[in-house]
Amino acid sequence: MIDYFKELSEKLRSENSTIRILRSNILECKMNNDLDLFEFGISDAVKYIYCNYKRFLLSWEEKTQKLHGFVDFVPYAKIGEEHKLLCELAEDMDRDIIENQEIVTYDLKNWYPIFRFSNGDAFCYDKRNGKIVFFEHDVFDTGVNLHGLVIAESLDSLLENWSKALFIDIYDWFDGVNEHGIDLRRPIYKDIVQINNRLL
Numbered sequence: 001m002i003d004y005f006k007e008l009s010e011k012l013r014s015e016n017s018t019i020r021i022l023r024s025n026i027l028e029c030k031m032n033n034d035l036d037l038f039e040f041g042i043s044d045a046v047k048y049i050y051c052n053y054k055r056f057l058l059s060w061e062e063k064t065q066k067l068h069g070f071v072d073f074v075p076y077a078k079i080g081e082e083h084k085l086l087c088e089l090a091e092d093m094d095r096d097i098i099e100n101q102e103i104v105t106y107d108l109k110n111w112y113p114i115f116r117f118s119n120g121d122a123f124c125y126d127k128r129n130g131k132i133v134f135f136e137h138d139v140f141d142t143g144v145n146l147h148g149l150v151i152a153e154s155l156d157s158l159l160e161n162w163s164k165a166l167f168i169d170i171y172d173w174f175d176g177v178n179e180h181g182i183d184l185r186r187p188i189y190k191d192i193v194q195i196n197n198r199l200l
Contacts, residue, residue: 002045004163005056008071011166011199012060018195019062019166027055033076037112040130043156050076059118060166065191070169072116082113082122086135107148111135114155117169123151123158132158132181134173149173152181165192 009026012019031051035042042050049056056073074082090105111124111133120137134149151173152158161182162168168189170176175188184193 001048002163003048003052004045004159005049005053005058005071005073008058008163008167011196012058014199017199018064019060022059022061023057024059025055025057026053028052029054031076035076037076037079037125037127038130038155039127040154042154046155046159049073049159058167062192062195065195067192067195068169069167070117071167072118074114074116079112079114079125082116083111086111086113086124104147107133108135125155130154146173149177150179150181151177157181164196165189166196168192 005026009024011017012021029052031054033050035047035050038046053073054075054077056071059068059070061068086108090108107126110128111126113122113124113135114132115123122135122137123132124135125131126133130153131150132152132155134146134151136146152161158181161184164184165182170188176186177183178186183189
C-alpha cells in the first residue's frame, strides 16, 4: 500500500533532489474516521491517509524549472467545516451577480474541500458523483471560468496521478487536465514528471 504523503516527503528530501522545501507542517495521528462522506468508495491507501494524517501541509520549489508544489490536505474532521464555509459563501452573495449563479450555488452545496491552495482555490469532492472538481475562489467576482473543472474521476485517481507530478501547483489547471482529470501527457507536466522519475 502506498502512503502518498510519506513518499512525497521522502522524494523531496532525497540526496539527489533539486527541490527546496519551503514549508512543512505534518502531524501523523491514528484516528478512527468513519469516512461515510466517500460513499462512492475509496481504496485502502486513501483510507490510510484519512486515518493517519491530522495535518499535512507541504510546499516546495524547483528553481531551475520554476516549478512549485503545494499540498494543504483537509483532514476528515475538518471537511464538514470547510463545506459549511463554501455554503455560507454561496448564501451571502447577492443574486444575479454572475451568469449561471444558481448552478454555482447548487454546486457548492454539494462540494467538500479536500485540498486547499494558498489563494483560496480548492480541490473538492463532489458528493453527487465522487469526482474531484476545482473550486475557483473568485468565481463570484469573475464568473464561471475553471469552476467545476474535473481534476480527477475519484479520490484514488487524484492521489495516484497528482503524486506522479509531486503534487505540483499549476497556475491554470485547464492546462493540466483532460475531460477525465489530470493528464500527465500534457506538456505542463513534462519537467516535473522527469524530476519525479529521477527521484524514484
